[in-house]
Amino acid sequence: MDFGEKFSMFYPLKMHLNRVEIKSSDFSIEQIANSGQCFRINRLANGNIWIAAALGKVLKIQRLSENEHIFFCSPKEYQNIWMDYFDLNRDYGAIRASILGAGDAYLAEAVKHGFGLRILKQDIWEVLLSFIISQRNSIPRIKNTVEKLCAPYGNLFPTPEILAKYGEQDFRDMGLGYRAKYLLGAARAVDGGKFDIGHLKTLGCGEAVSYLKGLSGVGEKVANCVALYGLHKLEAFPVDVWMRRIIAEQYGGKLDIERFHGYAGIAQQYMFFYQRSLKK
Helix, strand or coil, rough: CCCCHHHHCCCCCCEEECEEEEEEECCCHHHHHCCCCCCCEEEEECCCCEEEEECEEEEEEEEECCCCCECCCCHHHHHHHHHHHHCCCCCCCHHHHHHHCCCCHHHHHHHHHHCCCCCCCCHHHHHHHHHHCCCCCHHHHHHHHHHHHHHHCCCCCCCHHCCCCCCCHHHHHHCCHHHHHHHHHCCCHHCCCCHHHHCCCCCCCCHHHHHCCCCCCCCEEEEEHHHCCCCCCCCCCCCCHHHHHHHHHHHCCCCCCCHHCCCCHHHHHHEEEEEEHCCC
Protein backbone atom coordinates (compact mmCIF):
# COMPACT_ATOMS: atom_id res chain seq x y z
CA MET A 1 0.00 0.00 0.00
CA ASP A 2 1.52 3.35 -1.00
CA PHE A 3 1.24 6.61 0.92
CA GLY A 4 -1.79 7.93 -0.98
CA GLU A 5 -3.71 4.68 -0.58
CA LYS A 6 -2.84 4.36 3.11
CA PHE A 7 -4.20 7.72 4.14
CA SER A 8 -7.07 8.11 1.71
CA MET A 9 -9.02 5.71 3.95
CA PHE A 10 -10.02 8.76 6.03
CA TYR A 11 -9.15 11.73 3.81
CA PRO A 12 -9.27 11.37 0.01
CA LEU A 13 -6.12 12.95 -1.42
CA LYS A 14 -5.06 14.21 -4.83
CA MET A 15 -1.33 14.67 -5.06
CA HIS A 16 0.44 16.96 -7.50
CA LEU A 17 4.01 18.18 -7.71
CA ASN A 18 3.51 21.23 -5.48
CA ARG A 19 0.15 20.74 -3.87
CA VAL A 20 -1.98 18.22 -2.02
CA GLU A 21 -5.78 18.37 -2.19
CA ILE A 22 -7.74 17.17 0.82
CA LYS A 23 -11.46 16.47 0.75
CA SER A 24 -12.89 15.89 4.20
CA SER A 25 -15.56 17.29 6.52
CA ASP A 26 -13.16 16.46 9.35
CA PHE A 27 -10.69 19.25 8.55
CA SER A 28 -11.34 23.00 8.65
CA ILE A 29 -8.40 25.38 8.64
CA GLU A 30 -10.72 28.20 9.70
CA GLN A 31 -11.96 26.37 12.77
CA ILE A 32 -8.45 25.26 13.74
CA ALA A 33 -7.06 28.77 13.37
CA ASN A 34 -9.83 30.18 15.58
CA SER A 35 -9.80 27.40 18.16
CA GLY A 36 -7.37 29.03 20.59
CA GLN A 37 -4.77 26.26 20.41
CA CYS A 38 -2.36 28.04 18.05
CA PHE A 39 -1.46 31.64 17.29
CA ARG A 40 0.44 31.62 13.98
CA ILE A 41 -2.21 30.57 11.49
CA ASN A 42 -3.63 33.66 9.83
CA ARG A 43 -6.11 34.39 7.07
CA LEU A 44 -5.02 36.62 4.19
CA ALA A 45 -7.18 39.53 3.09
CA ASN A 46 -8.92 37.69 0.26
CA GLY A 47 -10.63 35.41 2.78
CA ASN A 48 -9.93 31.89 1.52
CA ILE A 49 -6.13 31.71 1.85
CA TRP A 50 -4.49 30.89 5.17
CA ILE A 51 -0.81 30.99 6.11
CA ALA A 52 0.45 28.59 8.78
CA ALA A 53 3.88 29.23 10.29
CA ALA A 54 5.08 26.23 12.27
CA LEU A 55 8.15 24.08 12.85
CA GLY A 56 10.33 26.54 10.94
CA LYS A 57 8.16 26.22 7.83
CA VAL A 58 5.41 28.23 6.17
CA LEU A 59 2.43 26.57 4.52
CA LYS A 60 -0.21 28.21 2.32
CA ILE A 61 -3.63 26.59 2.55
CA GLN A 62 -6.54 27.43 0.29
CA ARG A 63 -10.06 26.69 1.48
CA LEU A 64 -12.08 25.72 -1.60
CA SER A 65 -15.23 24.83 0.30
CA GLU A 66 -16.27 23.64 3.73
CA ASN A 67 -14.92 20.17 2.94
CA GLU A 68 -12.11 20.87 0.45
CA HIS A 69 -8.65 22.37 1.00
CA ILE A 70 -5.40 22.62 -0.94
CA PHE A 71 -2.04 22.44 0.84
CA PHE A 72 0.56 24.20 -1.32
CA CYS A 73 3.51 21.91 -0.67
CA SER A 74 5.06 18.82 -2.17
CA PRO A 75 3.61 15.40 -1.33
CA LYS A 76 6.87 14.62 0.48
CA GLU A 77 6.61 17.72 2.69
CA TYR A 78 2.98 16.92 3.39
CA GLN A 79 3.89 13.39 4.40
CA ASN A 80 6.92 14.35 6.50
CA ILE A 81 5.58 17.49 8.21
CA TRP A 82 2.02 18.64 7.71
CA MET A 83 0.11 15.39 7.90
CA ASP A 84 1.50 14.82 11.38
CA TYR A 85 1.26 18.49 12.43
CA PHE A 86 -2.47 18.59 11.61
CA ASP A 87 -3.00 15.07 13.00
CA LEU A 88 -4.47 13.99 9.68
CA ASN A 89 -3.74 10.30 10.14
CA ARG A 90 -6.17 10.01 13.08
CA ASP A 91 -9.80 8.96 12.74
CA TYR A 92 -11.71 11.71 14.53
CA GLY A 93 -15.00 10.09 13.63
CA ALA A 94 -14.16 7.14 15.87
CA ILE A 95 -13.08 9.52 18.64
CA ARG A 96 -16.37 11.42 18.47
CA ALA A 97 -18.25 8.16 18.80
CA SER A 98 -16.14 7.33 21.85
CA ILE A 99 -16.62 10.64 23.71
CA LEU A 100 -20.30 11.19 22.99
CA GLY A 101 -22.25 9.88 25.95
CA ALA A 102 -25.94 9.12 25.88
CA GLY A 103 -28.02 12.15 26.73
CA ASP A 104 -25.22 14.75 26.58
CA ALA A 105 -27.03 17.22 24.38
CA TYR A 106 -24.51 20.01 24.99
CA LEU A 107 -21.51 17.97 23.86
CA ALA A 108 -23.46 16.68 20.87
CA GLU A 109 -24.10 20.26 19.75
CA ALA A 110 -20.46 21.20 20.42
CA VAL A 111 -19.21 18.28 18.31
CA LYS A 112 -21.60 19.17 15.50
CA HIS A 113 -20.42 22.78 15.55
CA GLY A 114 -16.70 21.92 15.62
CA PHE A 115 -16.63 19.05 13.13
CA GLY A 116 -13.45 20.28 11.41
CA LEU A 117 -11.33 20.72 14.54
CA ARG A 118 -8.16 18.73 15.12
CA ILE A 119 -5.52 18.86 17.86
CA LEU A 120 -2.27 20.11 16.35
CA LYS A 121 1.16 18.63 17.13
CA GLN A 122 3.04 21.84 17.81
CA ASP A 123 6.57 22.62 18.95
CA ILE A 124 6.70 22.23 22.75
CA TRP A 125 8.78 25.35 23.36
CA GLU A 126 6.51 27.53 21.23
CA VAL A 127 3.42 26.19 22.99
CA LEU A 128 4.96 26.77 26.42
CA LEU A 129 5.73 30.43 25.78
CA SER A 130 2.51 31.06 23.87
CA PHE A 131 0.39 29.84 26.75
CA ILE A 132 2.39 31.72 29.35
CA ILE A 133 1.52 34.77 27.24
CA SER A 134 -2.13 33.63 27.09
CA GLN A 135 -2.79 34.08 30.80
CA ARG A 136 -5.62 36.59 31.36
CA ASN A 137 -5.29 37.62 27.74
CA SER A 138 -7.50 37.70 24.64
CA ILE A 139 -6.68 35.68 21.52
CA PRO A 140 -6.09 38.78 19.30
CA ARG A 141 -3.64 40.19 21.87
CA ILE A 142 -1.89 36.84 22.23
CA LYS A 143 -1.47 36.59 18.45
CA ASN A 144 -0.15 40.15 18.28
CA THR A 145 2.41 39.50 21.04
CA VAL A 146 3.57 36.23 19.48
CA GLU A 147 4.03 38.04 16.15
CA LYS A 148 6.17 40.69 17.89
CA LEU A 149 8.23 37.94 19.49
CA CYS A 150 8.83 36.21 16.13
CA ALA A 151 9.22 39.30 13.94
CA PRO A 152 13.04 39.54 14.14
CA TYR A 153 13.43 35.85 13.24
CA GLY A 154 11.20 35.42 10.21
CA ASN A 155 9.35 32.13 10.25
CA LEU A 156 11.24 30.77 13.23
CA PHE A 157 10.01 30.94 16.78
CA PRO A 158 12.93 32.32 18.87
CA THR A 159 14.87 29.66 20.76
CA PRO A 160 15.48 29.59 24.53
CA GLU A 161 19.11 30.52 23.85
CA ILE A 162 18.04 33.69 22.01
CA LEU A 163 15.41 34.76 24.54
CA ALA A 164 17.63 34.04 27.55
CA LYS A 165 19.74 37.01 26.43
CA TYR A 166 16.75 39.36 26.64
CA GLY A 167 16.05 41.52 29.65
CA GLU A 168 12.69 41.66 31.40
CA GLN A 169 12.10 45.15 30.01
CA ASP A 170 12.44 43.81 26.45
CA PHE A 171 9.42 41.61 27.08
CA ARG A 172 7.55 44.41 28.83
CA ASP A 173 8.07 46.58 25.76
CA MET A 174 6.10 43.97 23.79
CA GLY A 175 3.15 44.55 26.12
CA LEU A 176 3.65 41.45 28.25
CA GLY A 177 3.34 43.19 31.61
CA TYR A 178 3.68 40.83 34.58
CA ARG A 179 4.15 37.88 32.19
CA ALA A 180 7.55 39.28 31.15
CA LYS A 181 9.35 37.76 34.13
CA TYR A 182 7.77 34.38 33.45
CA LEU A 183 8.93 34.31 29.83
CA LEU A 184 12.42 35.34 30.80
CA GLY A 185 12.49 32.78 33.62
CA ALA A 186 11.36 29.99 31.29
CA ALA A 187 13.94 30.91 28.64
CA ARG A 188 16.78 30.98 31.17
CA ALA A 189 15.64 27.78 32.87
CA VAL A 190 15.60 25.89 29.55
CA ASP A 191 18.79 27.47 28.22
CA GLY A 192 20.63 26.86 31.49
CA GLY A 193 19.52 23.25 31.76
CA LYS A 194 17.35 23.64 34.86
CA PHE A 195 14.29 22.66 32.86
CA ASP A 196 14.63 19.85 30.31
CA ILE A 197 12.05 20.07 27.51
CA GLY A 198 13.30 16.80 26.06
CA HIS A 199 12.52 15.08 29.37
CA LEU A 200 8.85 16.03 28.96
CA LYS A 201 8.58 13.66 26.02
CA THR A 202 9.41 10.70 28.28
CA LEU A 203 6.67 11.46 30.81
CA GLY A 204 3.04 10.51 31.07
CA CYS A 205 0.41 13.22 31.08
CA GLY A 206 0.17 13.69 34.85
CA GLU A 207 3.93 13.61 35.31
CA ALA A 208 4.42 16.13 32.49
CA VAL A 209 1.87 18.50 34.01
CA SER A 210 3.62 18.29 37.40
CA TYR A 211 7.03 18.87 35.85
CA LEU A 212 5.77 21.89 33.88
CA LYS A 213 4.28 23.41 37.02
CA GLY A 214 7.80 23.60 38.42
CA LEU A 215 8.34 26.62 36.16
CA SER A 216 7.42 29.97 37.65
CA GLY A 217 4.23 31.28 36.07
CA VAL A 218 3.05 27.88 34.85
CA GLY A 219 -0.08 26.70 36.64
CA GLU A 220 -2.54 23.88 36.06
CA LYS A 221 -4.19 25.41 33.00
CA VAL A 222 -0.99 26.35 31.14
CA ALA A 223 0.63 23.00 31.98
CA ASN A 224 -2.37 21.12 30.57
CA CYS A 225 -2.31 23.28 27.43
CA VAL A 226 1.34 22.37 26.87
CA ALA A 227 0.56 18.70 27.50
CA LEU A 228 -2.31 18.76 25.01
CA TYR A 229 -1.05 21.03 22.24
CA GLY A 230 2.71 20.44 22.54
CA LEU A 231 3.06 16.88 23.83
CA HIS A 232 -0.17 15.70 22.20
CA LYS A 233 -1.41 14.09 25.39
CA LEU A 234 -5.03 13.80 24.31
CA GLU A 235 -6.17 13.02 27.84
CA ALA A 236 -5.07 16.47 29.07
CA PHE A 237 -7.97 18.77 29.93
CA PRO A 238 -7.15 22.50 30.24
CA VAL A 239 -9.65 24.42 32.35
CA ASP A 240 -9.90 28.18 31.90
CA VAL A 241 -12.72 30.65 32.50
CA TRP A 242 -14.66 29.30 29.51
CA MET A 243 -14.41 25.69 30.68
CA ARG A 244 -15.30 26.60 34.25
CA ARG A 245 -18.44 28.27 32.92
CA ILE A 246 -19.33 25.22 30.84
CA ILE A 247 -18.80 22.84 33.75
CA ALA A 248 -20.89 25.04 36.05
CA GLU A 249 -23.74 25.68 33.62
CA GLN A 250 -23.92 22.38 31.72
CA TYR A 251 -22.67 19.78 34.20
CA GLY A 252 -23.78 21.10 37.57
CA GLY A 253 -20.25 22.02 38.60
CA LYS A 254 -18.75 18.54 38.18
CA LEU A 255 -17.53 16.77 35.06
CA ASP A 256 -15.85 13.36 35.14
CA ILE A 257 -13.36 13.49 32.28
CA GLU A 258 -12.73 9.74 32.52
CA ARG A 259 -15.96 9.32 30.57
CA PHE A 260 -14.06 10.55 27.49
CA HIS A 261 -11.90 7.42 27.34
CA GLY A 262 -8.52 9.13 27.01
CA TYR A 263 -9.75 11.84 24.61
CA ALA A 264 -10.69 14.51 27.16
CA GLY A 265 -8.58 17.09 25.33
CA ILE A 266 -10.53 16.63 22.13
CA ALA A 267 -13.84 16.89 24.01
CA GLN A 268 -12.50 20.04 25.67
CA GLN A 269 -11.65 21.57 22.31
CA TYR A 270 -15.14 20.97 20.95
CA MET A 271 -16.70 22.51 24.08
CA PHE A 272 -14.35 25.49 24.20
CA PHE A 273 -14.81 26.32 20.52
CA TYR A 274 -18.58 26.00 20.72
CA GLN A 275 -18.97 28.07 23.89
CA ARG A 276 -16.90 30.93 22.51
CA SER A 277 -18.97 30.94 19.32
CA LEU A 278 -22.18 31.35 21.36
CA LYS A 279 -20.85 34.57 22.90
CA LYS A 280 -19.98 36.28 19.61
